[in-house]
Amino acid sequence: MIPDWLTPAIMTIITASTPLVFAAVGEIMVEKSGVLNLGVEGMMIMGAVAAFAIGVTTGSATLAILFGALAGLVLALIFGLLTLNLRANQVATGLALTLFGLGLSALIGHSFVGETFSGLPKLDIPFISKLPIIGPLVFGQDVLVYMSVASVFFAGWFLNKTRWGLVLRAVGENHDAAHAIGHPVNFVRMMAVLFGGSMAGLGGAYLSLAYTPLWVENMTAGRGWIALALVVFASWRPGRAIFGAYLFGGITILQLHVQGFGVAIAPQLMSMLPYLATIVVLVLISHDVNRFKLSAPACLGKTFHPSQ
């Protein structure tokens, strides 16, 4: 027999993992174009506060999601203008973006502390969504969960099967060659950065609209950084990133349940587990150094000067 707690447990794993899927897939696209945006945390938290604020004031989930993505995009635009057009250092700018996002979101979110949002509506197909396990898991999620899974397939297809994906990888692999061939390096990178920003924004929006439908200052709690690590450990492959995200989400939930059962392990150690396990597993699956080197975009983090 299927235990009663299984379905809700898997449901919580999905909700815990979805924000990471968004952010990691977005950052894969950004990094594949050769840009290292360390501002994922900042873009996520801005997405979270914008989505929550719009959701609470208008009551519309659609508008909330849109504004979540838009907030991430605006922050990414600032990053893009600074690093691509003004050639600022990407690492420093990314870190600044995170600090800026955390601060600004706290300011905006101040008046929304204590409010709640009704949560995102879930898909409800008569009969099918009521099937045991499969029903709620596959046919009973909210729209963002489906979008996050779709984004993984989209990113994989775009990067490997389309010409623009090929150009994007080329730009990240060798920007001088791409420029010499005649591809607009900075334009391609800007598009990738904006996409990454919107995805991080969506990840943030999911946090404040569905995961814990309320606003708490600093509620991303380092998920942006986890997403960044996932990108590396997934060796820039969307399929592996969703695996890593679910692994992380899964162990996060699991260790909460274990703690709930009162197992005699220090809770601090248990809280480390998701980070540790994710890193270990992803290191194991990407242990081949040569293949890892090949999947890493060779121009990652390097500023492009068209004159040279």
Added chain:
Amino acid sequence: MIEPRLELTGITKQYPGVLANNNVNLKIMPGEIHALLGENGAGKSTLVKFIYGVQKADSGQIRWEGKHQEVSSPNVARKLGIGMVFQHFSLFDAMTVEENISVGIVPELAKGDLANRITEISRQYGLPLDPQRYVHTLSVGERQRIEVVRCLLQSPRLLIMDEPTSVLTPQEVRELFKTLRSLSEEGVSILYISHKLQEIIDLCHNATIMRMGEVVATCKPENETPRSMAEMMMGANLIAPERPDRRMPGPVRLTVNSLSVVSSNQHGVDLKDINFDVHAGEVLGVAGIAGNGQRELMDALSGEVPVDAEECVIIDDHKVGRSGPTDRRNAGMGFVPEERLGHGAVPEMSLWENAFLSGAQSMSLLDKGFIRTRESADYASNIVREFNVKTPGVENAANSLSGGNLQKFIFGREILQGPGVIVVLQPTWGVDAGSAAAIRQALIDLAGTGAAVLVISQDLEELFEVSDRIAVICEGVVSSPRAVSDITVDEIGLLMAGISEPSSSAREATYGH
């Protein structure tokens, strides 16, 4: 009257501090193979960038098949029918041949069964290529084929080739020339940039010679000699390296004993049982086609990849087989690797810092662990002065120097340390003729002071110019060295191709024949 395919008039470009192109005129007819000749920094590459639309000139006109034309981007150039093979390939290592070609051509051409068309074109022009291979697994010659096929797919009417042969073996060069000639017969114009003079005489119909951003001469290469063209290029008389009469060699200073190395790189070459001696006062040349173990031999000799037994490498009685580069430097060895930037010198560091990095011990530039800044700068200034390095000062970063100047600096840095043994790999690769002559002279002079000099190079002319004895490396095996007076280019060619083993009498040959 036939219109020229391409005509440039009055092209001028001013960079901060440099007049890169000054009123340059150039005319190429259909089907013509036109050489653009000049030393590094003469303005050839700048000029080509305008033709291909990578950069804009300050003034001047480009006429394409009789019509005035703005080439504002490489896409425009490609639409006109201009194809370009870059000196530094525009390739992406982590992608397949097909992806590399696809990303470099107009989208309409990239559609459909590109892989089949690649195979077809490569068969038609004798440029074998497998569309599904990853670029990082290919040899340099194969990589160049990708660039050529990429151009040919777009049926170009003008093909620009920037130093295409600097990385090719003699066989590959012959194959390439065959392709270029058949293209020329089909009416494709070719702009051929090079400073290899013999090749230009063999291949090109006309030549335009540039110096310091200006066109200084035009000529028909078939009426010229390499020497006359070199002099036009340099604007000075070319001095061939002078060599004192061959003296009796001194004692052995470098011994390589049954050196075998299994390459750590899966595309590398294993070294197999290598034995040779280099005497004081001698230059030993090692010839060979690229990728036959030269790099591995260099790494084993410099100590970057220490070998298993101490006695595999002996420098003046010091057994150093298992030691790293610093110990070997201390034993009196100097080395100049192939890549100037990133291996021979740290690109972003200043000249004096680079001088310090290799000379810290032997020039006593350290004082209780602190850098003796003034002495280091003096040392660097000495190098600049004695080896005629063109730079505003030793505070300038290594990557601000031209290839030839940086190579002179690196040679000077090693030579001024007074090494007893020096090992150099591809000493004049991509270096202008004037600097190359200076470097060769410096190597001969160093041997004259009693040092043992080992030169590993793909340039046979160079080896015959500087060497006393020549050996050949092929698939990781080094043939026994033979006196230059005793071996012909053809024999070396056969050894390079791994076709025949030297005869037993040749094995004994050393000096005095």
